[in-house]
Amino acid sequence: MADLDQSIDANHALRVLVIAQSPVAELGLTAMLEKAGFLVLLGGEQGFSDSVSEIDTTVPDVVVIDARDSSDPEQPDNFPDRPTIFLTDTAPNGEDVTSGERPTAWLRRDARPGDVVAALHAVIAGLNVVDPALGEREVASGDGQDELTSPLTVREVEVLIALADGLTNKAIAFDLKISEHTVKYHVGSILTKLEAASRTEAVSIGARLGLIAL
Structure with missing residues (x-):
């Protein structure tokens, strides 16, 4: 698990x-x-x-x-x-x-x-x-209750938490029991929704929005 x-x-x-x-x-x-x-x-x-x-x-x-x-x-x-x-x-x-x-x-x-x-x-x-x-948006916790135009799915939040822990795509795939291709898809979706240019920036934005705790 x-x-x-x-x-x-x-x-x-x-x-x-x-x-x-x-x-x-x-x-x-x-x-x-x-x-x-x-x-x-x-x-x-x-x-x-x-x-x-x-x-x-x-x-x-x-x-x-x-x-x-x-x-x-x-x-x-x-x-x-x-x-x-x-x-x-x-x-x-x-x-x-x-x-x-x-x-x-x-x-x-x-x-x-x-x-x-x-x-x-x-x-x-x-x-x-x-x-x-x-029928409702996901709501980020934390001080900066900024809303995303396209909210992250539950799985995308899980992948974002793994990115914050510094895991590679292979490690994320192993932990979540999904394929590396699926991980890449989720990472790409996260970058798009958070308007981030990199995984590091996505983690930073996620922390600012209260999506993850660093």
């Missing part, structure tokens, strides 16, 4: 608390995350508000919530400041994405496993992400 964050001890699995409103969703998320190498903690079916105590006692690194409807006003505010991924079928409003200190990712409930893992990479890196399939 690719290294999700250098500050996390590489000798233990990333702890992911799963909170789902149905046993089927819980089983599906658990199987997917465990297959990717994460240690899954279960929040149960008691509802969003009651799950706060679960977060406090299990001390997860990331929370994954099968939110269904992002319009529920209690969801964004009732959880501690831990990186959180919301799986929902409706787009969040801008305030839900940018409010608070914890990084969040908003993905469709039928998101591919690779996209969920990429979102885990992103929130651990301090990035707010919205799946374009939900």
Whole structure:
């Protein structure tokens, strides 16, 4: 499994608390995350508000919530400041994405496993992400909330983080389990969207926009 964050001890699995409103969703998320190498903690079916105590006692690194409807006003505010991924079928409003200190990712409930893992990479890196399939732009975290004309995809953010770590295309391909050709495509897309002339400049711009932490 690719290294999700250098500050996390590489000798233990990333702890992911799963909170789902149905046993089927819980089983599906658990199987997917465990297959990717994460240690899954279960929040149960008691509802969003009651799950706060679960977060406090299990001390997860990331929370994954099968939110269904992002319009529920209690969801964004009732959880501690831990990186959180919301799986929902409706787009969040801008305030839900940018409010608070914890990084969040908003993905469709039928998101591919690779996209969920990429979102885990992103929130651990301090990035707010919205799946374009939900009809919203991705929003960069950090002080300079500059908006991009064409937002980066979840995978492009993952590649940008790898570029910031100084990885070669070959190393990125190995870590992300994609081809070098695909890496080159993503790098080219990143340079275009960030209007950068080089990988180094792309990393610099990404840091300025709050997309990555250096």
